[in-house]
Amino acid sequence: MAPSLSTTSYALLSLLVIDGGTDEGLTGYELKQRADRTLRFYWVSPAMSHIYTELDRLSSHAFVRADEDTTGKRTTKHFAITPAGREALQSWLHTSEHEFPVLKHPIALRLMLGSMMGADEVRAMLDSYEEALVARRRELEAVREMLGDRDAVAYPARVADWGLAFFDSEASTIDRIRDSL
Template sequence: MSRELTTTSYAILGLLAIKPWTTYELAQQMDRSLKHYWPRAASRIYEEPKRLTALGLAEATAERVGKRPRTVYSITAEGRETLAAWLAEPGGGPVVEFEAMLKVFFAEHATTRDVLANIDAIRLWAERQNAENVAFARLYTEQGGPFPERLAAIILTGRFVTDLADMLAKWSRWAAEVVGEWPDDPGEATPDLDLLRAIAQRRVTPAELPGG
């Protein structure tokens, strides 16, 4: 079996470093938290723990809940060392998978009504996400939350998903106003060249320039 680990492998190791889980519990935790940063992990949840066990990075323990058997996975000492080595290396930037925005990108092949519908879908997503963010924050402020010992890291990443939802909500309101002025055929819309020039004139550091 190949020793090469994927980012999903490390994501599951990270969860196992928090506490032992069954694959069902891992799937729940991924939907609760990792979906914001690594949604692809969910598709590997039922095979990856077994692979990590075969590699000696996790171990499986058979248990019974009443008459129902279950397997609980926990991280090994070697798994913790492997996770620590991965965490010590800077990670890559985000890769955005955003279907509604992709449809907005091809606006000239649609109708203005279709474009507005996709912008509205983005706004609704942002509102739902912020409702989740508020509920999650209240879980910790009012009840202590399931992992209070991890709160410093949770707040860092929680701020990210909250700011992301706020940004998309703000963008969708602006975009709806802009597209609301378009003709029925988006291909005939007048581009906002002043906005393009304003972006082009922004000051950036050399490291931010392509090839910098």
């Protein structure tokens, strides 16, 4: 029976497929950087310590191979996905339930209590959210630009576009709500 991993585990495995190269693999540290750049926009970016934990688990299932690099004084580990890992990912893609997205939206949550905040404070909250949104959008735009229109990354590019569309939708919702106050 296929051991069932958390979605985050599969997400990390996905990063190893996409960014891990053919053989070299990535260190836990590098994996964290990739997660911060991309995964965070439509999943989460796990804490460093969590990444190492998941890497251990993936390793114990032989879904990744850990190559120790001892050229320097300190040994660093590079993790690469194994054939078994690819298989596990495949079967996850094919057979698992496709859960509905979960949106945890603290701004919307607070907006629900707008009558306890007052219009001014609501406006201030929306303003600061819009600012944060613009900043995030810029980061994702940079990622999108790096992807370009290469065939090899057509799917990641679509995901990035999805994220950009989400941000745009948020921005226009903010505008509409502000007008309604």
